[in-house]
Amino acid sequence: MNVVEKRLSCDHSEKYLVRLADGHAVETLYMVDEARRLTFNSTVCISSQVGCHMGCRFCATGRQGFIRNLTAQEIIGQVDLCNRTRKNAKQTPLEAVVFAGMGEPLRNYDQVKAAVLELRSRLGLCQFELATVGIVPKIYEMIEDFQGSDISIRLNLSLHASTDVQRRQIIPMTQEYGVEEIIQAAAAYAAVFNTKARIRYMLFHGFNNTEGDAARLTTLLQGKPLKLILSQYNENNIEGLTPANRLEVLDFYNTMKTTVEAEIFHNFGSDIQGGCGQLKQTVAV
Numbered sequence: 001m002n003v004v005e006k007r008l009s010c011d012h013s014e015k016y017l018v019r020l021a022d023g024h025a026v027e028t029l030y031m032v033d034e035a036r037r038l039t040f041n042s043t044v045c046i047s048s049q050v051g052c053h054m055g056c057r058f059c060a061t062g063r064q065g066f067i068r069n070l071t072a073q074e075i076i077g078q079v080d081l082c083n084r085t086r087k088n089a090k091q092t093p094l095e096a097v098v099f100a101g102m103g104e105p106l107r108n109y110d111q112v113k114a115a116v117l118e119l120r121s122r123l124g125l126c127q128f129e130l131a132t133v134g135i136v137p138k139i140y141e142m143i144e145d146f147q148g149s150d151i152s153i154r155l156n157l158s159l160h161a162s163t164d165v166q167r168r169q170i171i172p173m174t175q176e177y178g179v180e181e182i183i184q185a186a187a188a189y190a191a192v193f194n195t196k197a198r199i200r201y202m203l204f205h206g207f208n209n210t211e212g213d214a215a216r217l218t219t220l221l222q223g224k225p226l227k228l229i230l231s232q233y234n235e236n237n238i239e240g241l242t243p244a245n246r247l248e249v250l251d252f253y254n255t256m257k258t259t260v261e262a263e264i265f266h267n268f269g270s271d272i273q274g275g276c277g278q279l280k281q282t283v284a285v
């Protein structure tokens, strides 16, 4: 595998288009954040699948459909390529690896787990984050697998809706697990690891930013070890979805912060199509 294209963002993020041995491609994003808005200064966001089953309407990867799972070696290979390619590799060691690139990592959990274990043993990395739409049995499997380990995997649950009906409109393949069930699993995970799981909520104008949404979110999240992370939608020109503007995001944040712990997410690399929901395979096979 090799890097066939590198793009630089004005926020110093670097995005790599990585071609795999069979000609498919995935994208990898390196983020440097001295202000530690991501908690870590030096973080690589990697892909776990070529394409994705889940079909999230707002996501460029989801619109491509699923092609195949990555192997553990292809997952680790992105970290190695990032360390060989990024311009500050000598001065700034990687602090964390985030599974939030292309693919649903819990749909390829065995390979993701093998990659985590090898990154821990070979590179000494023990800080991870995993973004999921909420594959409930796999969340409980992660508890079993990593309880008592020195590896920390922060759970980042992509909720984006306050009801099951609403969620199915934007994340169609998650109908197996309801909103309450996935929130319960995230809270159980966070309680075991004595941390807070992050609940990602991307705001769409007139769709999920109403007073009713705020009230339902409060009921779902209040009193649990969860932190609400609000973000603005990275425009992908999808019919029927319009990003909430900055003022609407701020309004929703001001409402939510009175009842639950909340923050507004800083999007990295959105000017190079490297932000959440913007990664995709962009070379022909």
Ligand code: SF4
Residues within 6 Å of the ligand: 052, 053, 054, 055, 056, 059, 060, 061, 062, 063, 101, 102, 103, 104, 133, 277
């Ligand atoms: S947001 Fe994540 S889970 Fe949804 S389609 Fe995109 S890559 Fe898949």
